[in-house]
Amino acid sequence: GQQLNQSPQSMFIQEGEDVSMNCTSSSIFNTWLWYKQDPGEGPVLLIALYKAGELTSNGRLTAQFGITRKDSFLNISASIPSDVGIYFCAGRGSNYQLIWGAGTKLIIKP
Amino acid sequence: EAGVAQSPRYKIIEKRQSVAFWCNPISGHATLYWYQQILGQGPKLLIQFQNNGVVDDSQLPKDRFSAERLKGVDSTLKIQPAKLEDSAVYLCASSFSAEQYFGPGTRLTVT
Numbered sequence: 184g185q186q187l188n189q190s191p192q193s194m195f196i197q198e199g200e201d202v203s204m205n206c207t208s209s210s211i212f213n214t215w216l217w218y219k220q221d222p223g224e225g226p227v228l229l230i231a232l233y234k235a236g237e238l239t240s241n242g243r244l245t246a247q248f249g250i251t252r253k254d255s256f257l258n259i260s261a262s263i264p265s266d267v268g269i270y271f272c273a274g275r276g277s278n279y280q281l282i283w284g285a286g287t288k289l290i291i292k293p
Numbered sequence: 294e295a296g297v298a299q300s301p302r303y304k305i306i307e308k309r310q311s312v313a314f315w316c317n318p319i320s321g322h323a324t325l326y327w328y329q330q331i332l333g334q335g336p337k338l339l340i341q342f343q344n345n346g347v348v349d350d351s352q353l354p355k356d357r358f359s360a361e362r363l364k365g366v367d368s369t370l371k372i373q374p375a376k377l378e379d380s381a382v383y384l385c386a387s388s389f390s391a392e393q394y395f396g397p398g399t400r401l402t403v404t
Contacts, residue, residue: 214391216391216392216393218395223397223398223400224397224398225297225384225386225395225396225397225398226336226384226395227395228392228393228394231391231392233391271335271336273335275391280338280349281338281393283335283336283337284335285333285334285335286333286334286335
């Protein structure tokens with residue numbers, strides 16, 4: 184079946200640093216979605232990508248739909264304390280089912 | 294625009310008891326999803342409704358889990374009887390297109 188590999192699993196960051204995370208798939212996706220989940224809450228949609236090569240920004244967040252349609256990247260510029268949380272990628276293929284990554288946990292260094 | 298509503302937010306039950314969760318999707322969203330999220334993992338789809346019909350329930354443990362969306366709006370998910378491994382957050386989401394919007398979830402603890 185379809186699988187998503189999301190990396191890194193966790194990141195320790197200093198406030199002000201840029202952050203990058205990515206997801207790769209064993210098969211082609213038509214849609215990539217990036218979500219953030221805070222403790223005790225449901226995932227919140229950050230960015231949706233629909234075309235190969237598409238680059239979309241939402242404030243300090245930028246995500247790209249890979250040219251091969253098997254990967255996607257999320258970058259956060261100038262991180263702030265409220266960026267802490269778990270980021271999930273999710274991809275949708277031809278069967279319309281959403282496949283989820285295992286998440287990247289962002290932690291601020293003390 | 295009101296988001297996806299879920300209740301209760303927390304539930305603690307003993308194993309072999311039954312429990313039900315309720316979800317009210319965003320107005321106008323025809324598709325409704327129930328997910329199970331184990332701590333440290335991504336959400337796992339249990340069942341997907343399109344209006345009041347089931348589109349995908351391939352990962353729903355049908356011997357103990359059931360879900361309905363009788364009028365194509367609200368939905369309930371039931372577990373009967375609960376097992377220890379059912380301890381998780383149960384998320385409801387709705388969508389108009391590919392973008393799914395989630396409720397706050399119900400945290401279930403089975404003791």
